[in-house]
Amino acid sequence: xxxxxxxxxxxxxxxxxxxxxxxxxxxxxxxxxxxxxxxxxxxxxxxxxxxxxxxxxxxxxxxxx
Amino acid sequence: xxxxxxxxxxxxxxxxxxxxxxxxxxxxxxxxxxxxxxxxxxxxxxxxxxxxxxxxxxxxxxxxxxxxxxxxxxxxxxxxxxxxxxxxxxxxxxxxxxxxxxxxxxxxxxxxxxxxxxxxxxxxxxxxxxxxxxxxxxxxxxxxxxxxxxxxxxxxxxxxxxxxxxxxxxxxxxxxxxxx
Numbered sequence: 224x225x226x227x228x229x230x231x232x233x234x235x236x237x238x239x240x241x242x243x244x245x246x247x248x249x250x251x252x253x254x255x256x257x258x259x260x261x262x263x264x265x266x267x268x269x270x271x272x273x274x275x276x277x278x279x280x281x282x283x284x285x286x287x288x
Numbered sequence: 289x290x291x292x293x294x295x296x297x298x299x300x301x302x303x304x305x306x307x308x309x310x311x312x313x314x315x316x317x318x319x320x321x322x323x324x325x326x327x328x329x330x331x332x333x334x335x336x337x338x339x340x341x342x343x344x345x346x347x348x349x350x351x352x353x354x355x356x357x358x359x360x361x362x363x364x365x366x367x368x369x370x371x372x373x374x375x376x377x378x379x380x381x382x383x384x385x386x387x388x389x390x391x392x393x394x395x396x397x398x399x400x401x402x403x404x405x406x407x408x409x410x411x412x413x414x415x416x417x418x419x420x421x422x423x424x425x426x427x428x429x430x431x432x433x434x435x436x437x438x439x440x441x442x443x444x445x446x447x448x449x450x451x452x453x454x455x456x457x458x459x460x461x462x463x464x465x466x467x468x
Contacts, residue, residue, distance in 0.1 A: 248402045251402070254313070254317060257322070258326065
């Protein structure tokens with residue numbers, strides 16, 4: 224179990240390093256996109272009455288019980 | 289960001305500022321993966337000006353120092369937006385170098401590249417120590433991210449921290465975040 228977690232963490236660290244090594248300008252554009260996305264959600268909040276199509280935390284925990 | 293870089297390089301060429309360097313999250317992204325941020329923070333060194341003596345109060349002094357920069361931006365079609373100046377996609381916040389650490393950070397800054405345009409940027413080591421001096425949760429996260437990406441070492445941070453009277457803050461950081 225411990226080895227599996229170690230492998231998972233190493234894999235995640237490698238993925239993070241590969242994202243970090245991308246060109247600075249690309250990462251800055253990505254940051255702008257995130258900021259725009261947040262602003263869009265603020266301006267047009269999702270309709271809470273709409274039928275939800277995402278799995279929520281309690282759905283997963285209910286299944287696992 | 290290339291538009292911001294051009295504007296800042298033009299300011300140096302016109303003598304409005306002596307030097308500049310991007311810091312904060314925008315600088316961090318040179319070394320780590322992308323992070324969310326609201327604006328671009330720029331440290332500037334202005335010609336022959338002591339921000340603490342240029343006016344009757346610290347606030348007025350800082351404003352006097354910044355007014356030629358704001359005027360230059362207006363002349364080039366960039367308007368103030370709250371505390372920042374809007375340049376393309378980025379609200380840009382100009383901050384005069386305010387102590388020995390930030391002055392050295394600008395002096396020793398590196399020249400990065402944004403879509404072929406040179407942009408001066410604070411080195412990862414100074415970035416970490418500035419974050420240490422500010423000391424908010426997000427600043428500690430920045431130090432951890434810079435270390436994780438191997439952009440800076442503990443030894444280098446310790447050297448700079450000692451030089452700028454932040455040795456105690458660094459030891460406290462290590463105690464808090466490093467495994468025993």
